[in-house]
Ligand SMILES: NC(=O)C1=CN([C@@H]2O[C@H](COP(=O)(O)OP(=O)(O)OC[C@H]3O[C@@H](n4cnc5c(N)ncnc54)[C@H](O)[C@@H]3O)[C@@H](O)[C@H]2O)[C@@H](O)CC1
């Protein structure tokens with residue numbers, strides 16, 4: 269798992285490291301990393317390094333210092349470097365001196381040929397940034413047509429939320445130092461391709477603010493049958509979904525569970541015949557009370573918000589096994605919170621709202637601080653909450669939050685949520701910890717969406733069919 273730390277955490281870790289590191293060493297390490305990434309971008313976009321032209325845009329702080337030192341290293345590789353100094357009187361003195369010593373030039377926003385650069389390096393602001401780009405910096409970036417390499421983060425984007433509230437740099441690539449910050453995972457669009465340079469901060473960092481799974485985490489968590497397994501030992505998934513009028517949700521959720529694990533899937537509800545005819549391997553019954561023993565329930569997609577749905581939900585919650593409550597089940601919990609009384613508090617509950625359901629459930633929309641909102645909701649509800657979105661978030665009551673890596677917007681298609689709940693149900697039934705089940709399920713769901721789409725719109729059935737390839741992809745990347 270990759271950790272992500274707040275700027276406050278990073279700043280205090282840096283202070284501790286600075287106290288035991290020779291003056292300027294951290295900045296030179298950081299800046300050297302920027303120069304290496306800059307050289308790679310120049311090779312890619314201009315076909316060479318020596319003889320190219322790089323413009324640095326340097327603000328008043330250490331972020332500007334990083335850019336100036338990166339300019340020093342690029343000069344040594346034969347690059348013509350010119351720095352636009354936004355605050356000439358308070359520019360980082362050592363960085364400026366190093367650049368000049370190496371033959372770099374400086375100028376004002378008006379005098380430097382920004383439009384003629386092969387690469388622009390954004391050293392306006394870093395982790396001490398507040399608010400959007402100021403007009404002087406905005407005017408410089410308006411003239412840029414070359415790729416932009418952001419130092420630490422794209423200036424103008426909020427480091428801790430990734431929010432853009434005014435003019436901001438849109439980077440081709442970002443080089444960050446010591447630790448990923450929330451901006452890198454919450455706003456990857458404006459960061460471009462982010463690389464992390466190790467400046468030795470690792471030992472100084474505490475618990476991360478956010479976590480992100482990589483393929484190895486997904487592969488390690490995904491349940492696979494062993495030689496001693498049979499259809500029961502892998503965990504039986506129960507799916508209570510759909511209605512006679514809307515059987516589609518039932519078919520999609522049950523089928524997703526079938527695709528996700530090799531164990532058994534039981535379906536209970538009014539769409540039993542339709543489910544059975546599409547997926548003969550599902551053991552389907554008309555009533556949840558006749559369904560038999562399962563190791564986790566998925567309840568909600570298409571069950572409606574009336575008496576029948578409420579009874580199904582209350583029954584599932586009383587079985588002493590983990591429950592993934594989705595769609596109508598969330599609306600039911602919002603309207604009748606007493607339904608949760610049927611649940612043994614030791615039974616894990618996982619809720620998978622989209623923004624509208626989240627607002628119904630908690631009384632307010634997630635707002636711009638989605639991480640804070642989902643973390644509070646999980647704590648208050650004593651449940652794992654998966655907040656759907658371009659970057660799906662999963663929070664558990666103890667405060668840990670996983671951010672899903674977006675893979676295009678292909679999953680914005682009808683029925684896609686039903687597929688997700690079926691996958692998560694199967695993972696819960698296999699015994700995965702609920703927040704890991706939700707995070708790993710969301711990751712494979714996103715991979716399946718990308719594989720199904722391959723550049724053109726897809727459908728929930730397409731996503732469903734791509735689940736095995738998504739699992740294979742994660743396992744192959746981890747191998
Ligand atoms: N402290 C360290 O040990 C290291 C710091 N490093 C660099 O230092 C950066 C942090 O440097 P600083 O704390 O000096 O601060 P920044 O360089 O992030 O910002 C400098 C100052 O700009 C002003 N400012 C804030 N928002 C602005 C806006 N929207 N437009 C214009 N000006 C604005 C503020 O007065 C702020 O203090 C990191 O992002 C990283 O690039 C790296 O060199 C690695 C080591």
Ligand SMILES: [K+]
Nearest residue numbers: 390393419421
């Ligand atoms: K920057």
